Amino acid sequence: MTRIEKKFAALKDAKKKGLVIYLMAGVPDKKGTIEAVKIAERAGADFVEIGLPFSDPLADGPVIQAAGIRALKGGMTLAGVLELVKEIRKFTEIPLIGMGYINNVLHYGAEKFVADAKAAGLDGAILPDVPHEESADLREICNKQDFRLIEFVTPGTTPDRLAQTCESANGFIYAVSVNGVTGEKKIDYSIIGKVARKVREQTETPIAVGFGIGSAEAAVDAAKDADAVIVGSAVVRRLMDGKTQEAEEFVASLRRALDASY
Amino acid sequence: MTTGRFGKYGGQFVPEIVMPVLTELQAAYEKYKDDEDFKAEVRGYLERYAGRPTMLYYAKRLTEHYGKAKIYLKREDLLHTGAHKITNALGQAVLAKRMGKKRVIAETGAGQHGVATATAAALFGMECHVFMGTTDIERQKLNVFRMKLLGAQVIPVSSGTGTLKDATSEAIRYWAAHIEDTHYIIGSAVGPHPYPTIVRDFQSCIGSEIRAQAKKETGGRIDYLLACVGGGSNSIGTFYEFRDDKAVKKIGIEAGGRGEAEGDNAKTLSGTGKPGVLHGAYSYVLQDSDGQIVEAYSLSAGLDYPGVGPEHSYFKDAGIVEYVSVTDAEALDAFRRLSEIEGIIPALESAHALAYLEKLMPKTKKDEVVVLCLSGRGDKDVQMVAKALGEEL
Numbered sequence: 001m002t003r004i005e006k007k008f009a010a011l012k013d014a015k016k017k018g019l020v021i022y023l024m025a026g027v028p029d030k031k032g033t034i035e036a037v038k039i040a041e042r043a044g045a046d047f048v049e050i051g052l053p054f055s056d057p058l059a060d061g062p063v064i065q066a067a068g069i070r071a072l073k074g075g076m077t078l079a080g081v082l083e084l085v086k087e088i089r090k091f092t093e094i095p096l097i098g099m100g101y102i103n104n105v106l107h108y109g110a111e112k113f114v115a116d117a118k119a120a121g122l123d124g125a126i127l128p129d130v131p132h133e134e135s136a137d138l139r140e141i142c143n144k145q146d147f148r149l150i151e152f153v154t155p156g157t158t159p160d161r162l163a164q165t166c167e168s169a170n171g172f173i174y175a176v177s178v179n180g181v182t183g184e185k186k187i188d189y190s191i192i193g194k195v196a197r198k199v200r201e202q203t204e205t206p207i208a209v210g211f212g213i214g215s216a217e218a219a220v221d222a223a224k225d226a227d228a229v230i231v232g233s234a235v236v237r238r239l240m241d242g243k244t245q246e247a248e249e250f251v252a253s254l255r256r257a258l259d260a261s262y
Numbered sequence: 263m264t265t266g267r268f269g270k271y272g273g274q275f276v277p278e279i280v281m282p283v284l285t286e287l288q289a290a291y292e293k294y295k296d297d298e299d300f301k302a303e304v305r306g307y308l309e310r311y312a313g314r315p316t317m318l319y320y321a322k323r324l325t326e327h328y329g330k331a332k333i334y335l336k337r338e339d340l341l342h343t344g345a346h347k348i349t350n351a352l353g354q355a356v357l358a359k360r361m362g363k364k365r366v367i368a369e370t371g372a373g374q375h376g377v378a379t380a381t382a383a384a385l386f387g388m389e390c391h392v393f394m395g396t397t398d399i400e401r402q403k404l405n406v407f408r409m410k411l412l413g414a415q416v417i418p419v420s421s422g423t424g425t426l427k428d429a430t431s432e433a434i435r436y437w438a439a440h441i442e443d444t445h446y447i448i449g450s451a452v453g454p455h456p457y458p459t460i461v462r463d464f465q466s467c468i469g470s471e472i473r474a475q476a477k478k479e480t481g482g483r484i485d486y487l488l489a490c491v492g493g494g495s496n497s498i499g500t501f502y503e504f505r506d507d508k509a510v511k512k513i514g515i516e517a518g519g520r521g522e523a524e525g526d527n528a529k530t531l532s533g534t535g536k537p538g539v540l541h542g543a544y545s546y547v548l549q550d551s552d553g554q555i556v557e558a559y560s561l562s563a564g565l566d567y568p569g570v571g572p573e574h575s576y577f578k579d580a581g582i583v584e585y586v587s588v589t590d591a592e593a594l595d596a597f598r599r600l601s602e603i604e605g606i607i608p609a610l611e612s613a614h615a616l617a618y619l620e621k622l623m624p625k626t627k628k629d630e631v632v633v634l635c636l637s638g639r640g641d642k643d644v645q646m647v648a649k650a651l652g653e654e655l
Contacts, residue, residue: 055422055554056431056540059277065421077552102275103539107553129275129539152278156441161281179279180439 002123003095004148004171007046008206008227017258018228019044019219020208021235021251022099024051024064025081026071028239036239037088039248044255045094046228049126051236052081052100059128061183063233067240078104078113082120089121097150097171099126102134110138114147124148124171132165139168150174153199155191162195166202173199174230177211177222183233184214193225200225216257223258266455268576274454276542280434283441288456290361295463300360304464307352311385312342314349314467318475318633323603328619331486331626334479335606335636336472338496345609345638346465346496347378351447353464355382358445365389365444369433371398371426372563373405374638375449380414382447390414393433395424402563405642423557426567430541450493451571454542458498458571465499472633473503480631486622487512489635490614491585492528492565494574496637502573505582513622514574515614517560518587524550528558530570531578531585545572561590561650562610562643588617594650596620597640609638610646 011018021040025033037048053071057064078100085096098117105113105127117125124147130138132151142149148171153162156179165173177192178185189209196207209222210230222229231254238247266272274284294300308314317337325333338346351368358366366383367390370376376392383390392409396418399406409416417436422428430453437446451461476484487504489497491514504510519527527533528548535546540555548556548568560566577583588596593610596617601607608616615634626632640647648655 056427058431058434058542059279061435062421069422072554079552101539103547103549103555104553106538107536107549128277129542131274131276131278131281133281134273134275154279154282156282157278158282158285176277176279178439179441181435 002146002148002171003093004047004097004123007095008172011046011227017223017262018046018208019254019258020047020049020210020228020230021045022049022051022230022232023239024053024067024071024236025084026053026074026076027067027236028242029074030084032239033084034087035244036247037092039244040251041092041094043248043251045251047095047097049097049099049230049232050081050085052078052098052104054101054104057101059181061181061233063237063240064182067236070240078108082116085120085122095123096121097124097126098122102127102130111141114141114145118145118147124150126150126174128152132161132168152176153195155179155195157195162198163202166199166205169203169205172206172208172228175199175207175209175226177209180211182211185212187212187218189221189224196225216253219254220257220261223262266459268573269579271543271545271572271575272455272458273544274542275539275544276434276454277438279438280454283437284454284456290357291456291460294357294360300356304353304356307356308349312348312352313340315471316340318472318479320479321604324600327603328623330623330628331630331632332480333619334631334633336468336500336633338468338635338637339606339608339612339639343378343381344641345374345378346468346499347375347449348381349467350449350461350464350495351375351378351382354445354447354460355386355388358388358447359386361445363443363445365391365440366447367391367393367433367436367444368447368449369393369426369429370449371429371566372642373402373409374564374642376414376416377405377408377412379447380409380412383414384412391417391436393417393419393429393436395426395429396420397424398426398429398563425557427555434541450495451498451573452493452541452543452569458543458573461495462498462502462573465495466502468496468499468635469501469503472500476633483631484510484633485630486626486632488515488615488618488632490515490565490611490637491531491570491574492517492567492611493569494571496635498571498573500635501577501583512583513618514583514585515618516585516587517562517565517614518589519559519561520590524556526559527587528560528566528568529587530568531574532587537575540569543572545575546570546578561646562593562614564609564611565614586618588614592617592620594647597647606636607640607644608636609640610643612637
């Protein structure tokens with residue numbers, strides 16, 4: 001059991017929706033990322049995703065792309081992210097999930113990555129360019145070390161693939177709200193809501209809906225059929241612009257809206 | 263492990279959102295690839311519109327220049343739009359049409375694949391978006407205008423370094439958001455399965471034509487097959503037919519650029535590339551010590567891609583093809599040499615294969631046969647070459 005399961009269990013007991021906040025390691029800088037984790041937790045985040053910057057992030061829109069480039073220019077590396085996680089672990093037990101791309105992990109060595117990430121204090125990883133079909137080897141490594149490899153469903157996931165994902169998923173299932181990349185946009189969350197209900201019929205693994213959420217209203221919509229919502233670009237954008245206080249207020253507004261609605 | 267592997271290379275390392283459309287494409291391709299009506303339609307366009315089969319030309323003066331083995335050039339440069347790219351673009355456009363897609367998109371570096379796709383889209387009355395890095399748009403104004411003339415919309419990509427790899431990422435991102443009505447015509451034998459197979463299958467007519475033509479020209483004898491390698495579509499098309507012929511020595515020539523330093527060349531297979539994942543496939547990739555993709559460099563815009571098709575990675579490891587490199591300067595010499603000796607201005611990409619003749623020919627014997635894929639014509643490169651040679655136009 002990792003901090004992820006414990007947190008979802010506590011949320012369930014409290015009848016609350018979970019809030020996952022994405023931060024890019026090294027944005028605005030290393031110290032700023034540590035500060036941002038504190039801010040996010042203080043404002044009501046239940047989980048923090050730590051972005052592992054990659055030069056060619058296929059699943060990300062302009063904000064996270066720019067954040068990745070900024071992090072890389074600042075000298076951030078995969079080993080650097082793990083050092084950062086160790087620093088973060090000194091002051092919080094919030095569940096931390098690394099989000100990055102497979103090439104960095106392969107280059108580092110998959111087994112070594114999982115071992116070092118676990119030791120540093122990460123509870124799991126989200127690798128958007130590893131779909132279910134390509135994840136068997138990595139999943140085995142993660143399972144052995146009690147480290148969560150988060151799997152995805154989307155509006156287009158076919159029933160047979162959804163069933164496979166539900167069977168192997170642990171930690172939580174990342175429900176991508178839209179056919180596209182990360183970034184704030186207007187989305188009809190009832191579409192992914194339907195998918196989430198299908199997932200719910202097949203597994204008890206919690207569901208977190210992400211992509212596109214840029215306001216408290218959107219977070220409430222997205223949370224309807226889910227256990228948690230994931231918000232990234234809307235927070236990272238503010239941190240990139242140096243608007244730390246605004247970022248904190250924004251996260252707090254998400255928390256308030258979720259708690260008021262559910 | 264998924265289907266679509268060449269040894270351990272290939273696969274489908276793409277976001278979940280792209281998986282349904284890859285599955286759809288895979289099913290459609292399986293359905294049509296052996297369908298007589300589909301094949302006849304593609305062949306019809308290739309023969310009556312693009313100009314296939316292309317000639318296998320005996321380069322007599324170039325042969326005399328070296329005084330060794332006979333040199334034959336596979337004249338892909340004579341195809342409509344000036345390079346082998348049109349073969350794949352037409353094939354995939356017919357496939358897109360059969361799949362009921364109304365829009366095609368493409369990535370382009372130098373603009374050749376963008377022009378080929380815009381051409382095919384015009385021919386079939388399809389909407390066309392071409393993703394191109396802002397750095398490349400600046401370098402290749404002529405091709406940008408050509409695409410516009412053909413009715414395509416050129417979409418500038420400023421993310422990353424604003425070059426081919428970023429344009430490819432952006433095309434994949436756009437595709438993911440428009441999967442219902444859009445087909446992505448990828449320009450090389452790269453990307454997630456089934457693309458490396460689709461592009462190789464369409465381009466493998468290069469090799470099968472060579473075999474048929476060599477029967478007449480040389481009694482079937484071929485000792486060496488040469489082709490340049492960027493993403494690797496003309497080369498996979500050339501080599502695939504001969505993959506089991508051990509007597510035919512197959513050599514892929516990469517861009518050695520301006521030196522050995524990181525970011526100064528595109529020697530993915532013949533230099534410092536290591537297996538990794540770029541644009542959905544596990545293959546050799548130029549990357550730094552942290553696994554970040556390194557920008558490739560070559561004077562030739564069609565070769566400066568930091569990845570390579572996964573089947574080439576397999577061919578390298580299995581020893582089926584030897585991969586070597588030549589520098590910018592060597593390619594420039596070869597560019598001039600073929601122009602002066604044969605009256606053929608080659609594409610800078612093809613000039614890399616030609617440059618390797620300098621190293622290969624002294625080792626050959628007079629009764630041997632060298633076949634080189636002249637993948638494109640060089641009109642597009644004359645400005646670049648003039649600049650490199652210090653000439654004012």
